[in-house]
Amino acid sequence: MNLFQVTLTIAMVALSLCLVLTAVRFAIGPTLPDRITAFDLFVANVIGMIAIYTEFTGNEDFIDVAMILSLFGFLGSISFAYYIMRITK
Amino acid sequence: MLENIDWLLIREIISCVLILTGVLFMLISTLGLLRLPDFYIRMSAITKGTTLGLGLILSGMGIYFNQPDILLKVLAIIVFSFITAPVAAHVVGRTAVQNKIPFWDRTKTKELNEYLEQENLGEHVNRDKYIEDLKKKKKNAPGNQ
Numbered sequence: 656m657n658l659f660q661v662t663l664t665i666a667m668v669a670l671s672l673c674l675v676l677t678a679v680r681f682a683i684g685p686t687l688p689d690r691i692t693a694f695d696l697f698v699a700n701v702i703g704m705i706a707i708y709t710e711f712t713g714n715e716d717f718i719d720v721a722m723i724l725s726l727f728g729f730l731g732s733i734s735f736a737y738y739i740m741r742i743t744k
Numbered sequence: 745m746l747e748n749i750d751w752l753l754i755r756e757i758i759s760c761v762l763i764l765t766g767v768l769f770m771l772i773s774t775l776g777l778l779r780l781p782d783f784y785i786r787m788s789a790i791t792k793g794t795t796l797g798l799g800l801i802l803s804g805m806g807i808y809f810n811q812p813d814i815l816l817k818v819l820a821i822i823v824f825s826f827i828t829a830p831v832a833a834h835v836v837g838r839t840a841v842q843n844k845i846p847f848w849d850r851t852k853t854k855e856l857n858e859y860l861e862q863e864n865l866g867e868h869v870n871r872d873k874y875i876e877d878l879k880k881k882k883k884n885a886p887g888n889q
Binding site: 658659662663665666669670672673676677679680686688689691692693695696699700702703706707709710715718719721722725726729732733735736739740 | 756759760763764766767768770771773774775777778783786787790794797798801802804805808809811814817818820821824825828829831832833835836839840842843845
């Protein structure tokens with residue numbers, strides 16, 4: 656296990672910690688927009704984890720997954736915002 | 745001289761530094777999401793920190809692989825996230841202002857209130873609510889009876 660793999664492991668652990676802390680905010684978030692921003696952060700963390708996993712395994716197919724995920728994260732937050740705009744009158 | 749340099753090691757070191765910096769930014773923005781007092785402050789912290797951290801992590805990956813097609817895909821992801829993250833934050837923040845999500849009590853909202861009054865947006869910010877009010881006004885108008 657060389658220095659590079661140690662660094663990737665540290666990064667993976669830190670991103671997992673980020674996911675747990677975001678889940679805490681997702682649970683206790685007082686309003687619905689708080690949960691939408693937590694969802695945004697979920698998507699960004701998962702994209703980072705996919706990038707680090709790609710570097711671990713050397714399998715280059717997972718970059719497409721990150722691309723599609725960034726697109727769908729944007730779509731998800733926009734549609735959630737539209738939903739709150741319509742539901743509260 | 746140039747043949748003796750281990751290019752893989754250099755790429756690994758650069759990639760390590762970029763990835764660690766990006767993860768640090770992600771961690772800081774997540775702590776901001778957990779600790780900051782107000783929805784708007786939390787959203788600003790997340791948008792900036794996450795965009796920068798994601799860009800650093802992905803560029804570290806592109807440098808490590810050292811192939812043109814992967815670099816192109818990484819640049820596509822970075823440009824896409826740099827365009828869409830502020831747009832999404834703007835839309836969510838505007839919706840939150842319209843739905844009267846409360847500000848932090850130390851936020852200075854004097855200029856925002858002046859702007860809303862000046863644009864006549866203080867009452868009818870929501871479009872559906874505005875249309876309903878127009879219908880009510882038409883019903884209550886004396887000319888219709």
